[in-house]
Amino acid sequence: MEPIIEFKEYTFKYRSQVEPSLRDINLKIYPGEKVLIVGPSGSGKSTLSNCINGLVPFSFPGDSSGSLTIDGKDPKQLGIFGMSKIVGTVLQDTDGQFIGLTVAEDIAFALENDMMSQEKMHAKVEEVAEIVDVKNLLNHAPSELSGGQKQRVSMAGVLVDDVKILLFDEPLANLDPATGKRAIDMIDKIQKNRDTTIIIIEHRLEDVLYRDVDRIVVINEGQIIADMEPDELLSTNVLKEQGIREPLYISALKHAGCNLTKDTKPQHIENMKLDTYEEQVRTWYDSAKREIPKVREESVLRIENLDFSYTEEKPILQDINFDIKKGEMLSIVGKNGAGKSTLSNLICGFYKPQQGKIYLHNQDISLLSIKERGEKIGLVMQNPNQMICKPLIYDEVALGLKVKGVPEQEIKERVYQTLKICGLYQFRNWPISALSFGQKKRVTIASILVMNPEIIILDEPTAGQDYKHYTEIMEFLKEINLRLGITIIMITHDMHLMLEYTDRAVVIADGKLIADDTPSAILTNEEIANKAYLKKTSLYDLAIRCGIEQSSEFVDRFIYYEKKIRSNSKKEMVLDYV
């Protein structure tokens, strides 16, 4: 069979860059295959996908050598429009790529541009909407849809073209775990029913592997590091060496000293052959220790009987009660739109609750203004670009103090001290535009930290970050939590973050608090996980399948084990980001 995509000795350099982003790529993808491309940020995986859909070189010009053929043709000759007939791309940003004012129009967009007659167009839209299960939403505006629905509309929008190749750029980045699972399932169905070639670019490997993939291609520094079947790849240490997170059960098996082989089928924990490993896992479990949970007494933020709704008929939050202790790291989790952000908006005073009280150090704060609360409770938004308003790092961090009228000398001292804590001191006079995303994030955290808050609330602190940057941001937050005793609340749907970095998780589903427990207990509880659109951790399945009843204890021991490994290598890491 002829490959549908073939890179031969392909090298590409963006016009604006000195070094090539892809070097000597040799890759063949065959019709009907499902290929996962993984790699850390800046590895060249996005460039590779842009080469396939024609954004390179048409929207992002540059120089290439070697050859690339797609469906037997040269993309350069087809142009971006010709390419769009062969390759359908679903981008990461579910909002940004929703062009139409309604679902139907968005699906029809490509057909409109092709001047298809209205009658044919209506029929085609119906047909495709059926496939991705949005037929009953055709007249809805994007604001009425959930993230998962928007993504399915985007899939429909490229399926109308009967493309041979579907390209997904980080399809899971903005979805909660259960919705992500559904998306992967949908992609799988499309591949099976229409025999489409599927390429998925994603660093959340474990979630993609929820359904079989034929091959995984690992990219780093512009080169292909590995191109293997999943079973084979998971038996090696390639992922770890390239800074990509392995599925948790794989890490656990490796910690237990198991020598994985591809014939045990490690791709799915549910049907992996574990018999040879069970004993080792149990032995490891018995010898591993867990962290002794710290007992914290002093309440810093207490929420009592909180109710909130925009309209009377539809309550957003109902009777929320919980107590956050000083120095805790807490996660608020739940499906998209469950009311997590509303809760943080209520805490910060952006909205007023219909009922209930919020206490800071046992004092009711209902009468405090947004600004007054802001001095105690800092809020860091998901996207740093939504907070940064000064061109220079120093000015950005100093802004809050200047507005408050703090004397110049004191501002300087406090800003410098904060920048040192955040590892940004040597950049203090740099323009912010020269920083990476992770560094910008750190600037926004610094600009909150400088105000000496007692609590910092972070909205999705690690969304869209690869494993290395994720670890960097989270270790940094842990550090300020430990060193400065600041209580940290994180709103997230990243199950790894919740497991690895928080002491406690508050689970919100359909406006109600349904659990308030340790993350390991929550993620091994099927009922709660389902209700809140979370995903049970694969460590649970591993524990159960190895005959370990106390799955949550198993998870705790695993997390502690990993923590120790991280703190051993942390010295290097600190040097890395100073």
Next chain:
Amino acid sequence: MLSYDTRVLVVMVVFSLVIFYMSKTKWKQVGAVFNMIMIFLLLNIIAVFIFSPYQGVKIYGSRTDLFHIIGPYTMTAEQLFYEGNMILKYFTIIPAALMFFVTTDPSEFAASLNKVGIHYNIGYAIAIALRYIPDVQGDFTKIKHAQEARGIEMSGKASLISRIKNVAAIIFPLIFSSMSRIDTISNAMELRGFGKHKKRTWYYARPLKRNDYLTIGVVVIFAIIGLFITFHNGSRFYNPF
């Protein structure tokens, strides 16, 4: 458009109100916009009086003083009549404009603009602006809240000058996040073939039906009658003085 003829205007106001009533537009949908228009109307008639208190006298060629106000300002019957006509003229347009906002689907509007020969780029620019207004509004609120929490006061408590300064703290992040949005949109549009051909079709385009042709016909007849009256009288104004 041209006529200030009171008789024509009165007829048009009546027609306009009848159509507005028939369209079953709810006050709730248009109330805020209507109030805004009223404020502008008020500003408009006051400004006309301040800058040109004797415009009416000039137009109608007579002067009937009613009462003296201050300095060079004397209220004349002609000026009152002239400004009254202005208000009437506003009211001929307001119901139609409000109805247009409420009843026109932006997608259909974009399609129709294209149909009457305007390039689809322009129609689509309007449609997509409408598509992203709620998103940008959402961004605006989020950014404003976050900056307020940092102590940048935007409410009435801060002085006007510091509020204007503080607006920058919202505007810059808003511009930057909108810019990256634009990047994504334009890539997404291009990947799906926008701009491939000189023409495009529209999912929501509607063919003109009998009633549409009838409406166009009535509009043309109205325009001709209006023009006829204007030229017949030899003036855009009806002069009772």
